[in-house]
Amino acid sequence: MLNLSHLEHEIIDQYLYDENPSRPWIVGFSGGKDSTLLLQIVWNSLKKIEPALRTRSIYIVCNDTLVENPRIVKFIQKTLDKIQVAALDQELPIIVEQTIPKLNDSFWVRLIGLGYPAPNKFYRWCTERLKINPTTRLIKEKISENGEAIILLGTRSDESSNRAASIKRHEVKGQRLRKHPLPNAYVYTPIKDISTNELWQYLNQVPPPWGGTHKELVTLYRNANSGDCPLVIDDSTPSCGNSRFGCWVCTVVNKDKSMEGLIDNGEEWMQPLADIRNFLIETRDNPEVWREKRRRSGEISDNLWGPYKFETRVEILKRILKAQKVIEQTEGIELITHQEMVLIQYHWFRDCFFKTKVSDIYNRIFKTQIDMSKHDEKFKQEEELLKKSCKEEPKDVQLIQDLLALQKTKTLMIKKRGLQADIDNRLNQYLKELKS
Numbered sequence: 125m126l127n128l129s130h131l132e133h134e135i136i137d138q139y140l141y142d143e144n145p146s147r148p149w150i151v152g153f154s155g156g157k158d159s160t161l162l163l164q165i166v167w168n169s170l171k172k173i174e175p176a177l178r179t180r181s182i183y184i185v186c187n188d189t190l191v192e193n194p195r196i197v198k199f200i201q202k203t204l205d206k207i208q209v210a211a212l213d214q215e216l217p218i219i220v221e222q223t224i225p226k227l228n229d230s231f232w233v234r235l236i237g238l239g240y241p242a243p244n245k246f247y248r249w250c251t252e253r254l255k256i257n258p259t260t261r262l263i264k265e266k267i268s269e270n271g272e273a274i275i276l277l278g279t280r281s282d283e284s285s286n287r288a289a290s291i292k293r294h295e296v297k298g299q300r301l302r303k304h305p306l307p308n309a310y311v312y313t314p315i316k317d318i319s320t321n322e323l324w325q326y327l328n329q330v331p332p333p334w335g336g337t338h339k340e341l342v343t344l345y346r347n348a349n350s351g352d353c354p355l356v357i358d359d360s361t362p363s364c365g366n367s368r369f370g371c372w373v374c375t376v377v378n379k380d381k382s383m384e385g386l387i388d389n390g391e392e393w394m395q396p397l398a399d400i401r402n403f404l405i406e407t408r409d410n411p412e413v414w415r416e417k418r419r420r421s422g423e424i425s426d427n428l429w430g431p432y433k434f435e436t437r438v439e440i441l442k443r444i445l446k447a448q449k450v451i452e453q454t455e456g457i458e459l460i461t462h463q464e465m466v467l468i469q470y471h472w473f474r475d476c477f478f479k480t481k482v483s484d485i486y487n488r489i490f491k492t493q494i495d496m497s498k499h500d501e502k503f504k505q506e507e508e509l510l511k512k513s514c515k516e517e518p519k520d521v522q523l524i525q526d527l528l529a530l531q532k533t534k535t536l537m538i539k540k541r542g543l544q545a546d547i548d549n550r551l552n553q554y555l556k557e558l559k560s
């Protein structure tokens with residue numbers, strides 16, 4: 125059996141003799157093989173420490189982008205439940221925390237509500253909003269409660285040459301911890317030198333201390349032809365790229381080998397998801413059909429396209445809801461939430477799209493009557509007020525909507541950089557239109 129006792133000694137030493145006895149540990153957990161091995165070794169090390177000395181809290185942080193592969197979500201949820209129950213039973217100071225993106229940053233709100241194009245490697249707007257920000261919020265919260273925190277990551281040099289280079293770049297010889305870009309945060313990567321062969325050997329031989337076996341994890345990897353999508357905590361983490369357990373909507377990779385692998389291995393119910401993903405690629409790669417010529421800033425240029433047209437956004441929503449209708453019944457999986465739909469409707473009103481309403485699309489597909497009228501009413505009143513105020517210059521309605529949308533986008537990004545320039549561009553465009 126593979127002996128990892130040297131790692132356990134190191135972890136025990138770090139836990140007991142750290143210069144700051146109260147800073148908590150935050151273990152990034154994605155449910156994949158690397159973070160599973162990391163947690164397992166941390167857990168086994170902790171068990172070897174006298175209960176009275178186990179005073180440092182260990183948070184297991186798992187982020188859900190809300191567009192994770194649904195098959196993997198089910199598996200991770202089951203694992204997290206087991207971890208929390210077992211930690212309580214075994215009296216370990218382990219607490220499971222799950223993070224999600226802010227509603228206005230959700231993939232569907234950005235894509236269908238605001239018309240962001242499906243991401244590619246040059247415009248990967250999603251990673252920060254769906255992954256980095258939610259986890260960063262939690263890390264900051266723990267730092268503000270405790271002064272400092274140590275983040276444990278399951279990064280391994282053997283996983284890819286990119287990761288090996290990244291580990292080497294950040295490593296400080298002779299030191300276990302390295303500084304994280306966030307103030308008072310440190311990073312610890314105890315399993316960085318474990319090879320992939322050793323990792324599988326260990327997981328195949330040693331059952332998880334939270335109960336059960338690693339059989340399902342091994343089968344998922346086998347069926348999904350997949351690598352890991354680790355907890356992403358900063359921009360230095362490579363893209364979730366290539367084969368990975370990541371978002372099922374991901375268009376940054378050309379082929380979603382993990383979803384294809386699962387479908388080929390009997391999870392045919394995922395085919396509608398693969399079709400939606402392929403449609404997103406089509407909308408992104410053929411902007412002349414699916415996107416506006418004019419950008420939100422008002423700029424029109426030959427090689428830069430604006431947001432998705434309204435018809436494109438409606439089409440994407442229809443496809444999601446049609447897939448949801450089938451999958452909800454057979455698998456109990458929701459692809460888009462009610463709150464997301466309400467916010468999408470809000471953005472449509474803001475963009476002056478009044479012809480089609482989200483609730484109408486939903487009701488037609490589900491043959492039901494969900495009621496968004498409370499929300500509709502508020503936006504209609506706002507719109508009426510605006511129209512009244514711009515009675516003499518009706519063109520101003522669109523201008524004001526655009527300026528509001530610009531302000532809102534930049535505010536939510538917490539970066540107002542460029543806002544003034546965008547407003548100037550939009551106003552210049554307006555003046556040009558007035559003159560012509």
Ligand code: SF4
Binds near residue numbers: 365
């Ligand atoms: S997996 Fe793809 S869609 Fe999800 S955050 Fe990463 S790059 Fe974006």
